[in-house]
Amino acid sequence: xxxxxxxxxxxxxxxxxxxxxxxxxxxxxxxxxxxxxxxxxxxxxxxxxxxxxxxxxxxxxxxxxxxxxxxxxxxxxxxxxxxxxxxxxxxxxxxxxxxxxxxxxxxxxxxxxxxxxxxxxxxxxxxxxxxxxxxxxxxxxxxxxxxxxxxxxxxxxxxxxxxxxxxxxxxxxxxxxxxxxxxxxxxxxxxxxxxxxxxxxxxxxxxxxxxxxxxxxxxxxxxxxxxxxxxxxxxxxxxxxxxxxxxxxxxxxxxxxxxxxxxxxxxxxxxxxxxxxxxxxxxxxxxxxxxxxxxxxxxxxxxxxxxxxxxxxxxxxxxxxxxxxxxxxxxxxxxxxxxxxxxxxxxxxxxxxxxxxxxxxxxxxxxxxxxxxxxxxxxxxxxxxxxxxxxxxxxxxxxxxxxxxxxxxxxxxxxxxxxxxxxxxxxxxxxxxx
Ligand code: HAM
Numbered sequence: 001x002x003x004x005x006x007x008x009x010x011x012x013x014x015x016x017x018x019x020x021x022x023x024x025x026x027x028x029x030x031x032x033x034x035x036x037x038x039x040x041x042x043x044x045x046x047x048x049x050x051x052x053x054x055x056x057x058x059x060x061x062x063x064x065x066x067x068x069x070x071x072x073x074x075x076x077x078x079x080x081x082x083x084x085x086x087x088x089x090x091x092x093x094x095x096x097x098x099x100x101x102x103x104x105x106x107x108x109x110x111x112x113x114x115x116x117x118x119x120x121x122x123x124x125x126x127x128x129x130x131x132x133x134x135x136x137x138x139x140x141x142x143x144x145x146x147x148x149x150x151x152x153x154x155x156x157x158x159x160x161x162x163x164x165x166x167x168x169x170x171x172x173x174x175x176x177x178x179x180x181x182x183x184x185x186x187x188x189x190x191x192x193x194x195x196x197x198x199x200x201x202x203x204x205x206x207x208x209x210x211x212x213x214x215x216x217x218x219x220x221x222x223x224x225x226x227x228x229x230x231x232x233x234x235x236x237x238x239x240x241x242x243x244x245x246x247x248x249x250x251x252x253x254x255x256x257x258x259x260x261x262x263x264x265x266x267x268x269x270x271x272x273x274x275x276x277x278x279x280x281x282x283x284x285x286x287x288x289x290x291x292x293x294x295x296x297x298x299x300x301x302x303x304x305x306x307x308x309x310x311x312x313x314x315x316x317x318x319x320x321x322x323x324x325x326x327x328x329x330x331x332x333x334x335x336x337x338x339x340x341x342x343x344x345x346x347x348x349x350x351x352x353x354x355x356x357x358x359x360x361x362x363x364x365x366x367x368x369x370x371x372x373x374x375x376x377x378x379x380x381x382x383x384x385x386x387x388x389x390x391x392x393x394x395x396x397x398x399x400x401x402x403x404x405x406x407x408x409x410x411x412x413x414x415x416x417x418x419x420x421x422x423x424x425x426x427x428x429x430x431x432x433x434x
Pocket of ligand 1: 082083084085113115120121122123124125126127129130131280281282283284285287302303304305306307308309310
């Protein structure tokens with residue numbers, strides 16, 4: 001067995017071949033969020049363990065089994081953030097961002113959960129999260145969903161289904177929970193071990209069970225929708241009307257409860273059947289009680305987070321198109337004089353055309369080996385200079401992607417030539433894999 005060090009299981013390197021797609025997703029997200037007036041906030045990756053216990057809930061899977069928790073040198077219990085909502089609320093309270101103010105915020109970065117790694121499920125994964133504070137009406141819930149629908153369109157993604165539910169107020173949910181527990185206790189023997197355990201700890205999560213027998217049993221169980229208070233119902237109906245008006249399709253899923261304790265009223269997930277078991281790409285909802293619970297002034301709040309690995313896997317699946325970041329030109333130069341002239345010429349071209357991507361060959365070598373590297377770089381053209389070209393004041397331009405003869409263009413005309421023949425918005429398919 002080799003003793004070279006490897007990355008930790010479930011924590012991935014994102015290699016240079018993959019980063020252009022990541023940048024495309026991140027740039028598109030940033031542009032869409034800016035178009036709706038959302039501002040970025042950056043929080044630390046490590047927080048006090050207590051923050052997550054209090055906000056996500058002591059008996060959730062995340063807090064019970066999945067957190068990377070350690071004691072630091074001062075003896076404090078700290079945790080690598082498993083999600084961003086708790087930190088965002090903490091930061092907003094700490095810096096007085098939500099005293100009678102509306103905030104529309106977003107963040108991005110790695111999150112950490114000690115789950116069993118599989119396709120689409122990692123121990124370090126990236127989220128873009130969005131949180132809105134200070135608005136309680138259904139209009140902001142609708143804005144978030146309309147904005148995500150626009151994002152899918154901008155990314156070129158298809159076949160994402162929006163599932164929606166309302167959990168009602170904390171009181172309504174408690175009444176429903178009581179009725180559900182009573183029903184399931186009467187059928188305790190028919191539950192699987194996991195659901196039996198959940199009946200003690202977090203009974204609502206039994207609704208999420210993938211076991212068909214448990215699902216069959218739930219067919220006759222009390223329904224959350226029968227316990228929802230009138231205000232929550234009106235809120236949900238108004239949200240549906242806004243989505244209808246905006247042409248955003250949805251499915252109501254009465255079993256959708258979400259795995260974190262802080263939600264109330266609207267909850268939603270964008271799901272796909274194209275990623276196997278890990279089909280939830282984006283998820284969130286209202287958490288109107290959390291700010292108060294964490295010590296801030298009671299403030300309504302709603303948000304969501306999306307998993308970037310899953311978004312990117314879906315882009316690959318659907319062969320979406322994204323901007324090509326390969327160099328436009330690869331400069332091939334033979335001999336010391338040509339090498340020096342080439343370097344200066346590349347600088348002049350970058351001055352004239354700031355969007356142009358030129359990779360200059362360094363390290364010498366034969367024309368043949370330089371052309372091989374030019375080809376591998378993905379460049380559209382090789383720009384060729386030898387001693388003869390320098391003497392004539394001309395460069396050779398050889399197409400690398402299409403058929404076509406090599407042409408000669410005077411050094412002084414090169415910028416004009418490329419301004420006409422190239423542009424900064426060429427695209428390629430995600431699955432082209434270079
Ligand atoms: P969540 O449902 O735990 O919600 O995660 C949101 C998204 O992050 C998931 O839908 C999925 O795309 C991605 N994700 C979660 N765990 C993993 C994993 N182990 N590997 C890869 N991707 C993963 C939250 O985190 C809430 N903070 C969302 C929110 C914001 N609610 C209100 N505001």
